[in-house]
Amino acid sequence: MRDLIRIKSLISTEVEALLNQQVKKEAYSSSAYLAMASWCNRNGFDYSAEYFFKQSEEEREHQLKFYKYILDMGGNAISPDVSGIKQEYNSFREVFEDALDQEISVTQSIKNIYARCLKEQDFVTNEFLNWFLKEQREEEYKARRALELFEVIGEEGTGRWEIDKHVGKIKYDSEA
């Protein structure tokens, strides 16, 4: 008996479902960052608002990368419903705490897909995911660095204004 499903699709239904879940996660991240940009803008943190607009754009690109990969491999990419986005924050610091939590959860879910692919010996998808693992190094670094600024600068006096200015300068350029 021929393997007809393999002819049609390179990825298993389980991996396809996980990748679709990841599409949803990236879409959620993109929307969450937009809400953060809005909050920062409304509260006068212009540099941080700009930083979150860029982050939102990046997450959207990640979403499309996963989306197109599923289609390229013969799978069914599902356009996700995104709901439950937090619109209000109690403090400037809380925005960045949430941003780091979001990035950590994305890293964890990519690790889960990677583990599943190793189990299935789906090395093609593993190779595709490598780019994202490297990307998460940058994403987590930036989120962690932003939170660090609250420690090293402090929020007293003009602290928040100073933190906002430095958020716009956060870069990750490790080639390792």
Added chain:
Amino acid sequence: MVTTTQTSATPTWANVFSTAKGAIYQCDEERCWYVDFAGKVAKFDYRCLLKLKKAVYHVDIEDRLLNSGKDPDVEIIFICACDHCYVLSLLQIIALKEILEGTFVMLQLNNIIHDVLYRIAQYLD
């Protein structure tokens, strides 16, 4: 690569999985599956078979059993862009679900066997 050629003109159906209630056959020549269930044999291609699986799995059997409403326990399995439509009782849904579950396990097993065999065959070449 290991290939087998068939000279017969008539397409052959391989039994993928069957129960007392029905069966699913695979036809290599036509690259499709034939679902023998509820008194008819229907042809499904790859996309439609996945849609059928999704539609059947989507029925909340437990909810239907516990629901004491007056509406009849009948599900219409209609698949978009597919020629077939099933009107099934709850018992038939359970039976079809069992057949589909078994079928996809067998197809997955077939995939694993092919994967391993092809890799070994390449070493032997």
